[in-house]
Amino acid sequence: MEHLFENLNRIKTSLSKGISLVAVSKTKTAEAIKVLYDAGHRSFGENKAQELCSKYEVLPKDIEWHFIGHLQTNKVKYIAPVVKLIHSVDSLKLLSEINRQAQKNSKTIDCLLQFYIASEETKFGLDLQEARDLLNSEEFKNMSHVRMCGVMGMASFTDDTNIIHAEFAHLRQIFSELKNTFFHSMDFFKEISMGMTDDYQIAIEEGSTIIRVGSAIFGERT
Ligand SMILES: *Cc1c(COP(=O)(O)O)cnc(C)c1O
Numbered sequence: 001m002e003h004l005f006e007n008l009n010r011i012k013t014s015l016s017k018g019i020s021l022v023a024v025s026k027t028k029t030a031e032a033i034k035v036l037y038d039a040g041h042r043s044f045g046e047n048k049a050q051e052l053c054s055k056y057e058v059l060p061k062d063i064e065w066h067f068i069g070h071l072q073t074n075k076v077k078y079i080a081p082v083v084k085l086i087h088s089v090d091s092l093k094l095l096s097e098i099n100r101q102a103q104k105n106s107k108t109i110d111c112l113l114q115f116y117i118a119s120e121e122t123k124f125g126l127d128l129q130e131a132r133d134l135l136n137s138e139e140f141k142n143m144s145h146v147r148m149c150g151v152m153g154m155a156s157f158t159d160d161t162n163i164i165h166a167e168f169a170h171l172r173q174i175f176s177e178l179k180n181t182f183f184h185s186m187d188f189f190k191e192i193s194m195g196m197t198d199d200y201q202i203a204i205e206e207g208s209t210i211i212r213v214g215s216a217i218f219g220e221r222t
Helices: 001-012 030-038 049-058 073-079 092-104 130-137 162-181 202-207
Strands: 020-024 043-046 064-067 083-089 108-113 146-153 191-193 208-211
Touching: 001 020, 001 030, 020 146, 030 049, 043 049, 049 064, 049 073, 073 092, 073 191, 083 092, 083 146, 092 108, 092 162, 108 162, 130 162, 146 162, 162 191, 162 202, 202 208
Parallel strands: 020 043, 020 208, 043 064, 064 083, 083 108, 108 146, 146 191
Antiparallel strands: none
């Protein structure tokens, strides 16, 4: 499994300072994660609560677990004790439950708002107005155990790089507007999580600060 480290390193060394890499390990084994852990990598991404928890159990406890998939409210309690950053907040109801579970665990959970930027019907996420409503709500203002750190989005699955550029540019624009309106003096609101195996180079050109890469590191998922 040495090639895993080579794959990771090839991507890591190509990144400029300030861009971080989440190795998306969904469907891959704990052994594969351990190879990269032993080589010094600490950030891994999962999209299922149960899978994240089973891997947490058997792996070193200083791994930073990123939750990147659609999160059901009733699953928050499982990941709350162990998660580092939830990329996929797409409703006030979900965020309230994250806040509640974070409080129970005496911690603050870092979150990103997921935006719907693709032209496909299947992707989850907010639009700008929904995000404004969420951030303006009294309920959000009273949440003491979540910290909103930025935005996340997925581009359309297409070979047309113009479309991908435009969608990522749109997400960066959303980030800037929210930064200016709601988080101006808050240094922690700084993340734009965008870019996967097929489009992370474009995402970086458009201002990504976190890329989430799976297949280019671990190989194709079956
Ligand atoms: C699976 C997944 C990724 C990684 O996809 P690859 O194409 O394998 O790099 C990134 N982000 C999310 C939200 C995912 O579900």
